[in-house]
Amino acid sequence: MVVEDEAPLANLVATYLERDGFETTITGDGADAVPLARQVDPDVVVLDLGLPHLDGVEVCRQLRTFSDAYVVMLTARTEEIDTLIGLSVGADDYMSKPFSPRELMARIQAMLRRPRSRPAAPPTEPVAAATIRSFGDLNLDIDGREVTVDGTPIALTRTEFDVLAALAREPGVVFTRAQLIEAVWGPSWIGDEHLVDVHIGHLRRKLGDNATRGRYVRTVRGVGYRMGTGA
Structure with missing residues (x-):
């Protein structure tokens, strides 16, 4: 899921994702992002910090109440506090604008190679x-x-x-x-x-x-x- 209010950038990121085999959903409004995430259950969210109606920090905070999707935060502001605030609500990585879409894809692919949670072992099966x-x-x-x-x-x-x-x-x-x-x-x-x-x-x-x-x-x-x- 791409949450970015700059339509050309959102479409560019979506194009690169689709080239790598992802299905993509785009929204440019922070208030729409949370219900949309509940609907589509994304594996990865590319999330802009500066969004209308609900900023990226609050979107991420709400996402973390129901989703374990990987979150990559995008920010046009380079002050360290923005990065720290974004990560403190559960973002996995961040990139400052302007950025290379190829680098973004490399980071996403690296994250997705990490293991997901495994189902719990049955009660009769001891944990090693x-x-x-x-x-x-x-x-x-x-x-x-x-x-x-x-x-x-x-x-x-x-x-x-x-x-x-x-x-x-x-x-x-x-x-x-x-x-x-x-x-x-x-x-x-x-x-x-x-x-x-x-x-x-x-x-x-x-x-x-x-x-x-x-x-x-x-x-x-x-x-x-x-x-x-x-x-």
């Missing part, structure tokens, strides 16, 4: 211990794509979960931003590596973690991030 990672009271079921803290389920976006899972698969190993980008977004992704910091910040907030003395996600100054011990 190797798929469970525990860090104190944080439990991560990598195959089931579920996270709990002290038994309470934590709602993460796909990207937030993928960042956490990448760290948890190799506890104690320090990941640079570039390594996390490759693990989560893929080797073809091009953009600002500080995107990782934004998603780490959201993870910490949702997990009730502390940036200074992280129980779960720890900062290794000058290098990157690793999973903590939960202590």
Whole structure:
């Protein structure tokens, strides 16, 4: 789904998507975007920040109440606050205008290569211990794509979960931003590596973690991030 009020740009993006085999739906009005998303259940939403009637931040916030579609936010404003606000409501990536449609396609294809949630195993089928990672009271079921803290389920976006899972698969190993980008977004992704910091910040907030003395996600100054011990 393309949500963009500049009709020529919306049509251009849709043309590139259709060339790559996607079915596309276009709207230029933020107020129409949410009910339309409920109707078409998109896999990916290309979402402009500056929309009439309902801006992209609010559209994204409402989308996240019922959809796990990948969201790529488009913005004509380059101030960092716009990027941070957009990602804080669940956008997976962002691009500043003007941008290359080919680069947008590459990012979308990289996101779609990441696994979707798997159906839960039947009660009679035990979950393999190797798929469970525990860090104190944080439990991560990598195959089931579920996270709990002290038994309470934590709602993460796909990207937030993928960042956490990448760290948890190799506890104690320090990941640079570039390594996390490759693990989560893929080797073809091009953009600002500080995107990782934004998603780490959201993870910490949702997990009730502390940036200074992280129980779960720890900062290794000058290098990157690793999973903590939960202590």
